[in-house]
Amino acid sequence: MKPLVGIIMGSDSDLTVMQTASDLLKEFGIAHEVTVVSAHRTPLRMVDYAQKAKKRGLKVIIAGAGGAAHLPGMVASITSLPVIGVPIKSSNSIDGWDSVLSILQMPNGVPVATVALNAAKNAGILAAEIIGTFDAKVSKKVTTFKNSLSNDVIKKVEKMKKAGWENKFD
Amino acid sequence: MKPLVGIIMGSDSDLTVMQTASDLLKEFGIAHEVTVVSAHRTPLRMVDYAQKAKKRGLKVIIAGAGGAAHLPGMVASITSLPVIGVPIKSSNSIDGWDSVLSILQMPNGVPVATVALNAAKNAGILAAEIIGTFDAKVSKKVTTFKNSLSNDVIKKVEKMKKAGWENKFD
Amino acid sequence: MKPLVGIIMGSDSDLTVMQTASDLLKEFGIAHEVTVVSAHRTPLRMVDYAQKAKKRGLKVIIAGAGGAAHLPGMVASITSLPVIGVPIKSSNSIDGWDSVLSILQMPNGVPVATVALNAAKNAGILAAEIIGTFDAKVSKKVTTFKNSLSNDVIKKVEKMKKAGWENKFD
Amino acid sequence: MKPLVGIIMGSDSDLTVMQTASDLLKEFGIAHEVTVVSAHRTPLRMVDYAQKAKKRGLKVIIAGAGGAAHLPGMVASITSLPVIGVPIKSSNSIDGWDSVLSILQMPNGVPVATVALNAAKNAGILAAEIIGTFDAKVSKKVTTFKNSLSNDVIKKVEKMKKAGWENKFD
Amino acid sequence: MKPLVGIIMGSDSDLTVMQTASDLLKEFGIAHEVTVVSAHRTPLRMVDYAQKAKKRGLKVIIAGAGGAAHLPGMVASITSLPVIGVPIKSSNSIDGWDSVLSILQMPNGVPVATVALNAAKNAGILAAEIIGTFDAKVSKKVTTFKNSLSNDVIKKVEKMKKAGWENKFD
Amino acid sequence: MKPLVGIIMGSDSDLTVMQTASDLLKEFGIAHEVTVVSAHRTPLRMVDYAQKAKKRGLKVIIAGAGGAAHLPGMVASITSLPVIGVPIKSSNSIDGWDSVLSILQMPNGVPVATVALNAAKNAGILAAEIIGTFDAKVSKKVTTFKNSLSNDVIKKVEKMKKAGWENKFD
Amino acid sequence: MKPLVGIIMGSDSDLTVMQTASDLLKEFGIAHEVTVVSAHRTPLRMVDYAQKAKKRGLKVIIAGAGGAAHLPGMVASITSLPVIGVPIKSSNSIDGWDSVLSILQMPNGVPVATVALNAAKNAGILAAEIIGTFDAKVSKKVTTFKNSLSNDVIKKVEKMKKAGWENKFD
């Protein structure tokens, strides 16, 4: 099956964070691919990846990067696909501020859809929501998923009541 | 024509920033609507808007807010449509950090596609890119638009050469 | 006994922080309840909780949340009860700044009484001070509690003197 | 009529910000007083004010201060009344961060109910909410006030529709 | 011997940081005292301490505090002695910013001589420098101490050369 | 009369800020000198100034600087006199954070007595407090000055009462 | 004369800042060129510029950019010439932090020589210092320039003395 979402990251060490995006897409049955593309170590590979992405059938690109994180923004400058940026709190990062601001503060004309620090799972969900704009099945899965969040909370409510916490609301 | 994109904001005073999102969508010929929905002043209207958005045919929601900006995240918690958040640097904001962090740092399960501070135009482009995932015409327009950015730069290159700036590259 | 204070939080994992609010209220003999209400995972439950709070006899709501912390502000937008917000430094938080600013920087019309990062105990004391505005017994307990802080310091003064630290003041 | 709320500030130059707290309380018909009490210029007056506040019949204290803002926290250390702190962005402030953190980050045992930067109006509303815990008339006024926020938004919705903005929701 | 320097802190838990100030003064043979004075837990003790400090013969006060650190500034508002403030990075501090700004950003008229985060040793040296303005012996000791810093570096230079690091300068 | 305090700054453009230090010392009758010494433009002059300061009879040095502000710390590394640092918010400063941190965060062994951003007046008062440790007349003047701050507040209290502000405290 | 230094920037609007780099190089007689190259609007032009820079005889590249500033780092990823990055405080920047961190925090393997916010003049001087490592004439000019900074200060010293400021040092 042709991948609809391309997940790229600067190094395989980012995989511990980025894997949750892939897990989510698998859970939703969305075909995707995962590879390493570095803006600073393989700039030409990055250009190549971005230039071919649309023709290869990708619908969304998820790009994770840390520090002076240029990968999401540079890819967005070359493709007209929506690009989701995941700021990663790498070692020697200044508390994550560097990757957040390098990804978020893009100039007029070249947006990156930025999610929270290390929030690769949310990048996966956002990708699914985008796919869902034209694929009703996926859209329904997102709806089901969001409803399930509510169920998790209700279970915790019950758990706390059993543990003896006073609760006159429920 | 039924709107595909809903642009909402907490107050009509945000319109000076948010208008550029509408302008962009007009330029791309994407039907959209613009109204005021406040998370804190009209919480129930917000719930109502988010609950009906998908059924009403919207594909993307763009939500702008300043300060403790809850509108984009709350809407995202109710709908399964992609929600684009525009942090607005309002008066008494702490340099925009409050709106940026309130919109960006969403918990697992509920992403908001955050763009740069005051970058409503980029929110419009991102919405177009998302529409473009299922509408080839729009996708083509985004490609044309991004190419035009390049042309603007080339014109500036020429302008600077004429102004007498040394340039052996071009 | 009907609870006067409602303590709510986004997840039971916040309980390690929020428990000190409950402990304090127990110590002061103030009836209260504790449950999970998530702005982003159970938005409708949150609306419901906030809408019924006053009629159910609650006098104060304490809401703890981390990251893009919308729970305290959203509850405050629906109820006319005083809402105390506790910013929680969750994992992947950007040093707690996100929850602090998301809770504190509320727009005109919808205040949240924000306390320090992770300071659920102080939220409990503040709730007691509010109850104390109409319940003289509770007010007296707060006074006694604040005086006891002084006694603790005096004991430390003595302890340090015994440990041989020069002190000509006492 | 004996004042229920004491509004204090470090200098009469803070009055431009703090006046909105008084305006709000007037609107709600809540008796209050307004004066200058400086933690750093009149420390003994501050102690005196805090020590007598409860006996004088005050129910809530609103204290505004800028820079290294010690007034709210010091008053809270002496009285058992709820103290609302208003961080003020004074000249030479480091973007307001100094007053926000000096007021918010109080140690265990001594809470200050902190509101947003310069948000004296919200301090007034919060005071009314606290008074409302024992005075049903005031509580009702707060409810009415919060509902009116919604009406303001609805008027803006209408205004924008008349100005020709597409809106299929309303 | 009457103490010339008073070292105060909000809690005996601050002693791990503040002890180095005492160690330094001992090394310099400067009589001093060490005790607990809390701005928020013992406000009246703090006033008392500050009011009597000069008459008791103190020449300098060193005050350490964390979070919303009011102790140094409040003591400085009451005494005309120089007050040295030591910001302490306590637990739940927002990276130390809160204590740094609460101590440093004092208003016109009431300075606090602020040193680096946790830099109690430097507070001790600064106190010695102040004593040295009227006590030539102490001033000489400070000079000797600062020269010794240079010697320590020279030893490290030698150590590194012995470890085989190329060095054509020395 | 030989100067007791040396006021130095990196450029005569800093004079608009630093002048208030001189004004204060004049008011207190403390002999002082004012000149330009730049760490980065005249490093050897700076070394020379710092080396001779004590022998020339100076008791305190006040050094103001902006941006990467090295002047106070470098002077402190050479002299054993107390050095007061005034962070100046210069153009192109990053909101003053650069000068604050460059002056405050000195390593062990070399303290700088840092005052608030642009707070040259407080530097003057602190210098007077230090002189006051051996000159009773100056110490008395500082006491009088601090008392006068209180009087200013009392006048404002009166002014506000006359303007019709309710005040049952005074 | 073939340019040794290439000055590039994202837009001609950056010219007001970047011009000082060109002015400085002119003053030093260093051949250079100035043009617009945008990482986000002309990614391929950027790759082309960086790939040819060395062969075209350039020795240093100065790249200025604001917001999520990717130009300096991306150019550095392609060329082995030293790249000097100038963070520019553009409108909608978050106080310049975004451009500073996007340029400075490059990953291992791809350095950018970052100068202060808006400090294009310093970028010019640094370029001259680099040229000076192989061109003794330029190196001498840098030395003369740095000495002249000292002379400027000495003139200010004289000016202040004439204006009547006490100064016993000179």
Added chain:
Amino acid sequence: MKPLVGIIMGSDSDLTVMQTASDLLKEFGIAHEVTVVSAHRTPLRMVDYAQKAKKRGLKVIIAGAGGAAHLPGMVASITSLPVIGVPIKSSNSIDGWDSVLSILQMPNGVPVATVALNAAKNAGILAAEIIGTFDAKVSKKVTTFKNSLSNDVIKKVEKMKKAGWENKFD
């Protein structure tokens, strides 16, 4: 062989960070020296080192420092060689911001080529790039090195494919 690059740092404890600069230069066969020079503990040694650097044949100086990091800037004020500054995140640093800003934000006339926090390896590469402006062999080594970064990425791409990650691009 005469050293071309001087690596200096404030303390031998900085060696764990700074060593990677030396390792890199060794790898590139660039003669260099490593020693301790402290701006604050050995100011005169620092002046001496900076004054002699050029005559001793050095082409570039790499200076690492933490906290209020004055070493790079002070050396740059004395020599006309390019100075590379390495901000080090020392203990008691405020998250590295202090060293970054103290090194980066130099005034007009005295640039420091600043690299990322703890990025001593990048300082080594930058030094090699500067040497490469006049030494074609070194320049070629830098080119080879940067190409090798690409190879490392390609290996990771292969590794991930073997581990079973879907990848239709390669």
